[in-house]
Amino acid sequence: MSGDAQRKTMNINMGPQHPATHGVLRVELELDGETVVKATPHIGYLHTGIEKTAESKLYYKAIPVTDRMDYLAPMSNNLGYCLAVEKLIGIEVPEKVKFARVLLTELTRIMSHLVWIGTHAIDIGAMSMLLYAFREREYIIDLYEACAGQRMMTTYFRIGGLAYDLPKDFDQKVNRILKRIPEGMRDYVRLLNDNKIFRKRTIGVGYISAEDAINYGFTGPCLRGSGVNYDVRKATPYSGYEKFDFEVPLGKNGDVYDRYLVRLEEMRQSLRIAKQALDGMPEGPYRAHVPGVVLPPKEDVLSKMESLIFHFKIITEGFKPPVGGVYQAIEAPKGELGFYISSDGTNKPHRMRVRPPSFVNLSALPKLIEGGLVADVIACIGSIDIVLGEVDR
C-alpha cells in the first residue's frame, strides 16, 4: 500500500426526480463512506410566481391561486388569506361561519396528516400504509365534494363567509368520518408503533434540541416534538378557537419517532374539536352583511334590486381597503402559515406575502442529517413533512 493514500469524500446527487423526496427537491450530499459530511438542499424547481400573480388580480380573484400552494391542505391556505383580508378591511363574520371554518380546517389537518403518514411509512419500508391512509382520506374528500363540488382545490372560504351554504347531508357525512377515522387509526398504531424495524429506523435519528429548534425557526409538530409548547391556536387564537377545548401534544426527545407520535395525537385532538364544532353549530347566515365589500347571497341577487347592483359593482370593480399592512398567522398542519397583505388603496393587493412553514423547516435539514447515515436522510426528510408547492411557491 502506498503511504500517501488519502480518504476522499464522494459527492452524490439526490436528484430532483426521486421517489422519496416528496416532490422536486434536490439534495447534494458529500459522503465519507456512509456518513454524511455535508448536505446542501437546492430548491426552486417548482417556482410558480404565485405572489406576483396575486398582485395582478382583484382581492377575491386571488383566492383560487392560494389554494395551490400547500395542496395537501387546501382549506388552510384559504382560511389564512380570508382572515388576513377580513382583518385588513375590519369586518366580523357570523358565528355559524366561524364554527364551520373550524370544523373544516380540523378535518383538513387530518387529511394532511394521513398523506404524511402514508408517504413517510412507505419511504421507511412499510408499503401497505399508503393504501390504508388513502382509504380513509376518501371519506373526507367525499365531504369536500358535497360542500363545494370539487375534490381538492375547493376555494370554499370566501371573504366574509362561505361560498355556498352547508349541504343538507352535512351532519351524516361528518358523523361517518368521526366513526371511521378512529377505526383506521387503530390499524396504523398496530402496524407501526411497536414495529421493531420502524422503531430502529426512527428512534434517535434526526435529533434537534429545543433551543436550536427555536433559533432555526421551526414551527408546528417539528417544534412540539422537541418539547416547546407553541401552538398558534392557543397563543393568539383566531376564528373562535378560544371556545374549544383541546390539548396540545408535546414530545420529549426531539427525534423522528417523537414527531410521529405528536402527529398521531394531533389527529385525535382534531377529531375532538370537530365533534365539539358539530354539536354546537349555531343557525344563521353564511355570509356577513357588509354592502359594497361582501358579495350578497345568490337568492337575494335574483330577487332584490340593491343586491343586484352591489353584486355587479363588486364583481367588476372590487372594493378598496384602507392603506396599511397586516400580518395574520394560523396553525396549518405543517406549521405557522402567515400572510402579510399590504394595500395601497386600490382594488388589487399591493403585496401578498406568504410565510411558508415548509420553507423555514427545510432550511434546518443540514443540521438534522449531518453526521448521520445515508438511510437516515430519507427518514428525516419525511419527518419534517414538506410540500414542495409551498416551499417554492
Place this chain on the structure above:
Amino acid sequence: MEEKLRDFFETNYKEALIREDNFRDQQSFYIKREYLFDICRALLNNSEFEFKFLSEITSIDWLGRPEESNGRFEVIYVLFSLKHKYRFLIKVPLPGDNPVVDSLTPLWHTADWLEREVWDLMGIEFTGHPNLVKILTPDDLEGHPLRKDFPLTYEIPQFSHNKEEPPEVIL
C-alpha cells in the same frame, strides 16, 4: 406589553425611531437602517422580553406610490416572544438606489434562507450574509421578479386564428 415596548424604544433608541404605527391593533416601529442590528440583538438578549423567535423577513416595493418619498423599498421583520405570546413588526425603509441593510444571520439561523429569498426576488442586499446567491428563480433569469418594473410576462392564449406563433404581451 405595548407600553413596555414603547418605553424600551423611547428610552434606549430615541434617535433610531422614525415613528410608531398601530394599524388594526398591530404594533409596528419604523427605524433607521443603521441601528437595526443593535436593536435586534438587544431584544434577543433582553431577559424580560425574550424575543427569541424570528417569524418572517419580507419586503415591499413602493414604486409609483406616495409612500415612495420615504424610500422605495421597505424591509419588514416579524418578531415573536414565546414568554409573553406577543408579536410585533419592525419596518426599515431603504432608498431605491442603494438598498443595503445588515444581515441578521449571526443572531438567528432562520434569517439565512429568508434573506436569500428577499435578495433573489426583490434585489435587497444584506451585508455579512455567508452565501447570498439565487435560491428560487432559474440561473438564467436576470432581474428581480417581484419589483414593480419587472413585467408579469403574460402570454396571450392561442386560438385557431393566431396559432402560428405565440405572441407575448408584457402586462
Place this chain on the structure above:
Amino acid sequence: MGIEEKIPDSIILTTLDKMVNWGRKRSMWPFGFGLACCAIEMMSTFGPKYDLARFGMEVMRPSPRQADLMIVAGRVSRKMAPIIKRLYEQMPNPKWVISMGACASCGGVFNNYAIVQGVDRIIPVDVYVPGCPPRPEQLINGILKLYEKVEKDSLRKKAEGK
C-alpha cells in the same frame, strides 16, 4: 429498440401487429412524474378506491430506463424543463406521454414568467387530460383513449417512419 428494427423488407404483418399492440397496451409501466397537486390525484388513482393495477399498471417505476408511459402531472417550471427533456430522452422506445392537468397541457391558472405554457413545447404528447386537478375517473378515461391509439399502431409504419 423493439421489434420494429428486426422486420425484413416487403413483408406485411397483421396478426403480429394485433398481438404486439395488445401486449404493449395491457402491460404498460408508468413513470409517474408527479410534480405538484395532480400528483396527489395520480396517487389516489393508484389507491384502493380507483384501482389502476387492474389495467396492467401494476408498479410505478421510479427509474426512466424501466418505464414506457410518462405521466407529466403538475406544473412545469422553467428550471425543471431541461430535466424533463433529459428524462424523456432516457426512456427506451416505444414510449408514450400523457399530459395530466391544465398546467401541463397549456399553462393552466398560471400565465407568468416562471411556468412553461404547456409541456408539449418540450416533448411530444399523445393524450391531454384536462382538469384542475382531474378526477381519477378522468385520468382512467385518458388512459383508455391511449389504449385506442396504441391499438391502431402498425409495426410496418413504425419501421418506415424511423
